[in-house]
Amino acid sequence: MSYVDEVYAKVVAKNPAEPEFHQAVKEFLDTVRPVIEKHEEEYRKVALLERLTEPERQIRFRVPWVDDNGQVQVNTGYRVQFNSAIGPYKGGLRFHPSVYFGIIKFLGFEQIFKNSLTGLPIGGGKGGSDFDPKGKSDREVMAFCQSFMTELYRHIGKDTDVPAGDIGVGGREIGFLYGQYKRITGLYEGVLTGKGLTYGGSLARTEATGYGLMYFTQELLKINGIDVAGKTAVVSGAGNVAIYAIQKAEELGMKVLTCSDSTGWVYDPDGIDVAALKEIKEVNRARLTEYKKYRPNSEYHEGRGVWTIKADFAFPCATQNELNLDDAKTLVANGVKAVCEGANMPTTLDATNYLKENGVIFGPAKAANAGGVATSALEMSQNSERLSWTFEEVDAKLKQIMINIVHNIDAAAKEYGKAGDYAAGANIAGFKKVADAMMAQGIV
Ligand code: NDP
Ligand code: 2IT
Numbered sequence: 001m002s003y004v005d006e007v008y009a010k011v012v013a014k015n016p017a018e019p020e021f022h023q024a025v026k027e028f029l030d031t032v033r034p035v036i037e038k039h040e041e042e043y044r045k046v047a048l049l050e051r052l053t054e055p056e057r058q059i060r061f062r063v064p065w066v067d068d069n070g071q072v073q074v075n076t077g078y079r080v081q082f083n084s085a086i087g088p089y090k091g092g093l094r095f096h097p098s099v100y101f102g103i104i105k106f107l108g109f110e111q112i113f114k115n116s117l118t119g120l121p122i123g124g125g126k127g128g129s130d131f132d133p134k135g136k137s138d139r140e141v142m143a144f145c146q147s148f149m150t151e152l153y154r155h156i157g158k159d160t161d162v163p164a165g166d167i168g169v170g171g172r173e174i175g176f177l178y179g180q181y182k183r184i185t186g187l188y189e190g191v192l193t194g195k196g197l198t199y200g201g202s203l204a205r206t207e208a209t210g211y212g213l214m215y216f217t218q219e220l221l222k223i224n225g226i227d228v229a230g231k232t233a234v235v236s237g238a239g240n241v242a243i244y245a246i247q248k249a250e251e252l253g254m255k256v257l258t259c260s261d262s263t264g265w266v267y268d269p270d271g272i273d274v275a276a277l278k279e280i281k282e283v284n285r286a287r288l289t290e291y292k293k294y295r296p297n298s299e300y301h302e303g304r305g306v307w308t309i310k311a312d313f314a315f316p317c318a319t320q321n322e323l324n325l326d327d328a329k330t331l332v333a334n335g336v337k338a339v340c341e342g343a344n345m346p347t348t349l350d351a352t353n354y355l356k357e358n359g360v361i362f363g364p365a366k367a368a369n370a371g372g373v374a375t376s377a378l379e380m381s382q383n384s385e386r387l388s389w390t391f392e393e394v395d396a397k398l399k400q401i402m403i404n405i406v407h408n409i410d411a412a413a414k415e416y417g418k419a420g421d422y423a424a425g426a427n428i429a430g431f432k433k434v435a436d437a438m439m440a441q442g443i444v
Pocket of ligand 1: 260317
């Protein structure tokens, strides 16, 4: 058996009942195979892949809190400190009922290579809880966040592990978490990113993942001879990533026809109204059923369905495995030209392969959504020098980082005879830097 296949079998055996983690590792190993084969003996001897797929540390803790009825609730908290070869652990916190180690480990594993692709000195980590912020009062969310941080604080720090947001964790949650960290430790330091602008946050961090996705897409399509202006797009999700992806897409001249949340989806033939979407989701924390009140010409449908709408580009921006093989077939039949991932691992493996085989330009999450964490690293830099950069400064840096990522993954794919396979290019380019650092640092 080849080294790659051996390691994959070990990962499955050692991490039972964690299908999302297996999927992320499989997608990675399958595409970096040519690099591994070139160095097989050297890597095998030092168990490089076994070390890469085994988190440096996995933390799991109890999070008790009191709800508005005086009832005690108990959730589970997680932090997986996956790899610190190229910098302090960095990655978001997800609050969603589906969270368990399999989700956090898939996210943490992908984060290692995404963070490497940014070109900035950040290692990979991820955390979260099975807590569901939906329908909770602000006080309940605060009580939960304070209890969560009361355990987490001892494991994190500005130079060791720097969490941020992800699904269910936005500005409100980061604020409560930061306040509690400061209260317990007495330290005013950049231990979290995505902070509010009055207490150390960076301008453009809120917009960064969605904007970055569009800067990435624009450059990727440019090298493929396609202009994004005047094209149509379908987007899934209606959260942080989706909202700012839609905003930037429209600024770049695309018409975005759809968005969705966990209960339904909207089709707006005139293009999604971002101001309405922000009011519904960011201000009122309401459902997409509200959208029709702002835009009578639009349609609201229960369930899922954004991938059935004909468009030039598709941008999955909600969650993992939300675009399956049937969706990929529908998109291809409708003539989609490109799929770029705003969410983490939103496309199933068979769907990804189908898209690639049918000539669809595929921008993988690790590369396409790296703008969020890249801007988090810029927030860390600003915190370290105790300065704040202007929006334009941060945005320009973000844009340049996304352009560099496109060229780096394109070059890596070509170097290994996989021109146009950007998923392979992203994994190879991300992996090489981490592998070099791990080889240099000895058996740790
Ligand atoms: P938000 O919580 O702001 O938004 C998530 C959106 O996806 C919501 O519209 C939500 O619907 C929908 N959604 C979540 N889970 C499901 C589900 N199981 N089924 C259907 N819809 C779902 O999160 P973000 O926008 O921050 O994150 C979206 C994706 O982008 C995630 O994959 C995340 O890991 C990834 N990402 C985020 C980054 C960031 O900086 N925030 C950076 C890079 C990647 P509802 O409102 O009904 O819950
Ligand atoms: O998936 C991701 O890259 C994020 N949720 C952002 C992580 C970060 O540290 O900004």
